[in-house]
Structure formats: C-alpha cells, structure tokens
Amino acid sequence: ESAPRQHDVPRLPPDISRAEFNQAIGEVKEILGSENVAINDRPLVDGWYIEHPNTHDAYHVALQEDLVSSAVVYPGNVEEVQSIVRWANKHLIPIYPISMGRNIGYGGTAPRVPGSVVIDLGKRMNRILNIDAENASCLLEPGVSYFALYEEIQRRQLPLWIDTPDVGGGSVLGNAIDRGVGYTPYGDHFANHCGLEIVLPSGELLRTGMGALPGKEGDDNPTWQSFQPAYGPYSDGIFSQSNYGIVVRMGMWLMPETSHQSYLITFPRDEDFPDIVEVIRPLAQQRVLGNIPQLRHVIQELATTARPKSDFYAGKDPVPRSVIHEHAATLPVGDVSWVFYGTQYGDPAGITAQLEIIRTAFSKIAGAKMLLPDDLPPEHYLHSRVSVCSGVPILRELDWLNWVPNAAHLFFSPIVPTRGRDARIVHEIVVRLHAKYGFDLLPTLCVAGREMHYIVNIVYDRASVDEKRRAAALMREMIAETAAEGYGEYRTHILFADMVASTYSWGSNALMRFNETIKDALDPNGILAPGRNGIWPRRFRGKGWEI
Numbered sequence: 018e019s020a021p022r023q024h025d026v027p028r029l030p031p032d033i034s035r036a037e038f039n040q041a042i043g044e045v046k047e048i049l050g051s052e053n054v055a056i057n058d059r060p061l062v063d064g065w066y067i068e069h070p071n072t073h074d075a076y077h078v079a080l081q082e083d084l085v086s087s088a089v090v091y092p093g094n095v096e097e098v099q100s101i102v103r104w105a106n107k108h109l110i111p112i113y114p115i116s117m118g119r120n121i122g123y124g125g126t127a128p129r130v131p132g133s134v135v136i137d138l139g140k141r142m143n144r145i146l147n148i149d150a151e152n153a154s155c156l157l158e159p160g161v162s163y164f165a166l167y168e169e170i171q172r173r174q175l176p177l178w179i180d181t182p183d184v185g186g187g188s189v190l191g192n193a194i195d196r197g198v199g200y201t202p203y204g205d206h207f208a209n210h211c212g213l214e215i216v217l218p219s220g221e222l223l224r225t226g227m228g229a230l231p232g233k234e235g236d237d238n239p240t241w242q243s244f245q246p247a248y249g250p251y252s253d254g255i256f257s258q259s260n261y262g263i264v265v266r267m268g269m270w271l272m273p274e275t276s277h278q279s280y281l282i283t284f285p286r287d288e289d290f291p292d293i294v295e296v297i298r299p300l301a302q303q304r305v306l307g308n309i310p311q312l313r314h315v316i317q318e319l320a321t322t323a324r325p326k327s328d329f330y331a332g333k334d335p336v337p338r339s340v341i342h343e344h345a346a347t348l349p350v351g352d353v354s355w356v357f358y359g360t361q362y363g364d365p366a367g368i369t370a371q372l373e374i375i376r377t378a379f380s381k382i383a384g385a386k387m388l389l390p391d392d393l394p395p396e397h398y399l400h401s402r403v404s405v406c407s408g409v410p411i412l413r414e415l416d417w418l419n420w421v422p423n424a425a426h427l428f429f430s431p432i433v434p435t436r437g438r439d440a441r442i443v444h445e446i447v448v449r450l451h452a453k454y455g456f457d458l459l460p461t462l463c464v465a466g467r468e469m470h471y472i473v474n475i476v477y478d479r480a481s482v483d484e485k486r487r488a489a490a491l492m493r494e495m496i497a498e499t500a501a502e503g504y505g506e507y508r509t510h511i512l513f514a515d516m517v518a519s520t521y522s523w524g525s526n527a528l529m530r531f532n533e534t535i536k537d538a539l540d541p542n543g544i545l546a547p548g549r550n551g552i553w554p555r556r557f558r559g560k561g562w563e564i
C-alpha cells in the first residue's frame with residue numbers, strides 16, 4: 018500500500034517555516050554531505066520487514082500520513098551525531114534517533130512529533146567494535162542487527178550465543194534500550210547490557226559504568242563490558258525507554274554455548290489457564306525453567322502455520338471457539354487449548370533430570386502432554402523456537418502477518434503477577450474487549466517467577482480505516498481497564514505512550530514529574546524525541562500534544 022502526499026513537500030517540524038527549514042537542511046548537508054540527508058517528500062511506501070521505510074510508521078494505526086518525518090539524516094560517526102544535536106539546538110528542530118527502526122508494532126521508525134528529523138544511526142554506524150571471547154561480551158554500534166552479530170560470531174568460530182528476539186532483523190542496541198526481550202537465559206536484553214556511550218541533548222559525550230574511568234593511555238576501560246554499575250548512581254536505566262540521550266555504543270554480554278532441549282506441553286481445556294500459571298510459578302522461581310517460557314493459546318497453532326485466517330474461517334468476525342478446536346484437531350498438537358513452549362539448558366544429563374521435574378509438575382493438570390521436536394513434523398513451529406531459544410535469529414515469526422490481508426499489528430503487554438487469580442482477571446478483560454471490538458485474541462504469556470508479560474498481538478488490516486479505528490479503541494479500553502485493576506504495560510506503540518505513562522500516576526504523578534525534571538535539565542530546548550514514552554519537554558507540555 019502506498020499513498021501519495023497531498024503535495025510533494027515534506028511535513029515541516031512544528032513552528033518552523035519553510036524558509037527556516039530549507040536553511041537548516043542546507044546546514045546539515047554541509048555537516049554530513051548531501052548524500053546523507055534525505056527530504057521526506059516522496060510517496061510513502063510501507064514496504065515489508067526487511068525493506069522497511071524510515072519515513073513513517075509502516076504499520077500505521079492512525080493515517081499513514083500522520084506519523085511522518087520531515088527528513089532523514091545518516092551520521093557516519095559519533096562526532097557527526099554530536100554535530101546533528103548541536104544543529105537541532107540551534108534551529109529548535111526535534112530530532113528522533115532510531116537504530117534500525119525494526120521496532121514493528123511500536124511505531125517503527127516514526128517520530129512521535131510529525132515533521133521531526135529522524136536520525137537513522139544504523140545505516141552507516143553498523144560496526145561490531147569488539148568481541149571479547151574470554152569475557153564473553155561485545156561492543157556494538159546501533160546498526161548491528163542480530164543477524165550480523167550472529168554471523169560474525171560464526172565466522173570467527175567462537176563458542177558464544179547471542180540472544181535474539183522473535184524476529185532477528187532488528188538492532189541489538191536499539192532493542193536493548195527499548196527493553197525488548199529474547200528467549201535464552203540471557204533474554205532480558207537491558208539486564209545483559211554492560212556499558213553505554215551516549216550523546217547527550219547538549220551534544221556532550223558520556224560513558225556510563227566502568228567506561229567513565231579512562232583506560233591506560235587512552236584505551237577503553239578494561240572492565241567496561243564486565244561490571245555494570247561502577248560507582249555512584251547507576252545511570253544506565255534512565256537512558257532506556259526515554260528521550261534523554263542518543264546511545265551510540267553499547268556493550269552486551271554473550272552466553273557461552275551449551276546443550277539445549279526445547280519442548281512443548283499441551284493442555285486440553287481453556288479453563289486450565291490459571292492452574293497452568295500456578296504450576297509455572299514455583300518452577301520459575303526455583304530456576305528449574307531454563308528460559309522465560311511462553312504459554313500460547315491454540316489459535317496460535319493455526320496462525321503459525323503461515324496460512325491466512327480465511328483458510329480456517331470465512332467470516333470477518335473472530336474465529337469461533339468451535340472452529341478453532343475443529344482445525345486444531347487436524348494439526349500436530351491436536352484438539353488442545355493451551356500450548357507451553359520451554360527450553361532447558363546445560364549438560365545433557367542435567368537436562369534429562371530437569372525435563373522429568375517439569376513433566377511431573379505439569380502432570381497435576383489433567384491431560385497435559387509433553388512433546389519434543391522429534392515428535393513433531395519439520396514444519397512445526399516448535400522447530401523455529403529451537404532456533405530462537407538457542408540464539409539463532411530467524412524471520413519465521415513474521416508468518417502470522419499472513420493472518421489478515423495488509424496485516425499490521427499492535428502489542429498490548431501488561432505486566433501481571435504470576436498468579437492464577439491475577440491471570441484470570443486480565444484474561445477476562447482481554448477476552449471481553451476483543452469480542453466487543455471484533456478481533457481474534459492471540460495471547461502469548463511470557464511467564465517468569467514473579468510476573469508475566471501478558472502479550473496480546475492485535476493483527477489488523479492497514480487498508481481498513483474501520484479496523485484501525487477498532488484496534489486503537491481496543492488498545493485504549495484494555496489499557497484503561499487493566500490499569501484500574503493495577504496492571505500496567507511494559508512498553509507500547511508511540512500513539513499510546515501518553516496514555517500508558519499517565520497510568521503510572523501514584524503520588525500525584527510523582528514519577529512523571531521526576532522524568533520531566535530530568536528532561537528539562539538535560540534537554541532545555543526540548544529537541545530530543547519529544548513525547549517519547551510520554552515524556553514531553555517544557556516547550557511542548559500542555560500545548561495539546563498529549564493524546
């Protein structure tokens with residue numbers, strides 16, 4: 018789908034005249050070379066995951082034209098990033114840094130403020146600066162994808178794993194600072210980063226952690242990728258999910274390779290769900306479970322065949338339960354309701370013992386059945402989980418974008434205690450509101466010992482204005498209803514950032530006032546990613562930007 022602009026002029030940054038914009042663009046071309054500055058004045062093309070645009074949100078929820086940049090710039094090194102930041106301060110032009118922009122379902126490459134200048138860091142700053150095999154760590158620029166890091170480790174024949182999210186084309190750095198997750202024991206990406214280098218909104222350069230201590234004779238500090246907090250306040254956290262700085266380098270820990278065994282466990286009845294959660298909790302707290310496992314509804318067995326919904330059901334409304342079960346019966350897992358995907362790690366004898374503990378624990382639920390990859394045909398989804406859960410990046414997870422025509426998706430992802438009764442409260446809200454707005458419910462629960470990410474994937478047709486309107490309304494109502502019960506999202510699409518931020522309101526919005534204090538101190542001109550994660554600089558606050 019592509020749509021021409023109404024006129025072939027870029028959307029201007031707020032409060033900037035056409036003449037001022039042209040003047041400023043001329044200056045940034047001087048800094049970067051005109052080949053590294055692109056005005057966004059062509060028709061918008063959504064492309065697909067690999068050939069994704071950096072002009073707008075390809076998975077638009079609002080109009081395709083709404084979340085657009087005025088221009089995209091491509092710095093080639095840290096000094097150029099600093100120069101762009103000083104340029105933005107001079108002209109009061111909002112800038113919006115992205116690493117690779119494969120942040121699909123959360124806004125992609127789109128800036129929150131239309132007409133911002135997107136800084137596409139990944140195109141030219143894509144070096145693996147170091148892989149330290151002894152320390153099992155690496156130091157990366159923003160443009161290093163999971164695929165690129167994986168391939169380099171294979172090329173060097175190092176016995177190390179990376180941790181990849183469901184789809185492997187994104188930036189290792191970008192995903193970690195947006196607090197994305199993966200599925201090996203190193204799945205909490207931000208928790209496994211070590212050391213940052215950041216361009217602040219003033220243009221100054223900062224190293225966090227041990228990197229703040231200069232190494233011998235101008236070298237990087239030898240423990241920059243070894244010890245996270247260093248001395249004094251642990252500042253890294255405020256650079257994740259924020260708009261306080263542009264991260265230009267990040268250290269990441271790598272996992273020593275090990276044996277592994279993926280498995281799935283099926284459960285026959287829909288209503289077993291809270292009991293399954295109760296069985297998972299102690300296994301996760303005792304760290305018997307090797308990774309953050311996923312619990313999925315059987316409708317996902319249909320969606321992960323890569324076949325469209327219309328193959329299973331002719332209606333436009335949600336697939337009825339009876340139809341889901343009828344088709345599940347013909348699939349390898351059979352007519353079940355919930356499917357648990359887990360992986361165990363370590364030496365083979367240990368894995369065998371762990372699988373026995375897990376099998377016994379789940380046998381409390383009538384009809385639970387464990388299957389190993391060898392029990393399933395080669396095209397079954399479990400085989401792709403074997404890859405992801407052992408650090409091999411793949412694209413298979415994009416398959417469910419075949420579910421509806423022109424598919425885009427939005428994630429609703431509240432944090433819920435790992436407890437049957439809380440799981441039931443959230444599940445009932447989500448089931449009821451999906452029925453109200455006419456969407457299939459595609460839930461995946463990433464279950465840890467104390468909380469679970471209850472992730473709902475709303476898949477909608479981008480060509481349908483009505484579906485987009487319903488998807489957005491469904492999001493807003495789920496955010497409001499679950500917040501009223503005390504549950505909040507861990508991450509959200511840029512269009513819902515204000516709303517999600519506003520749910521974290523304890524103490525008369527004490528947290529947002531604190532965030533704003535930091536924002537105003539670091540970015541007095543309000544140039545860096547205004548509105549990201551609901552944090553608006555003073556210049557924008559209370560002027561109708563919040564939605």
Ligand code: ADP
Pocket residue numbers: 114115116117118119120121124125126138159186187188189190191192194195262263264265546549
């Ligand atoms: P990926 O390609 O890994 O999915 P993105 O580049 O889309 O990641 O990054 C996700 C979000 O995180 C971006 O929309 C942006 O707001 C923020 N972000 C990404 N990279 C940086 C960076 N280097 N510095 C500051 N913010 C960033």
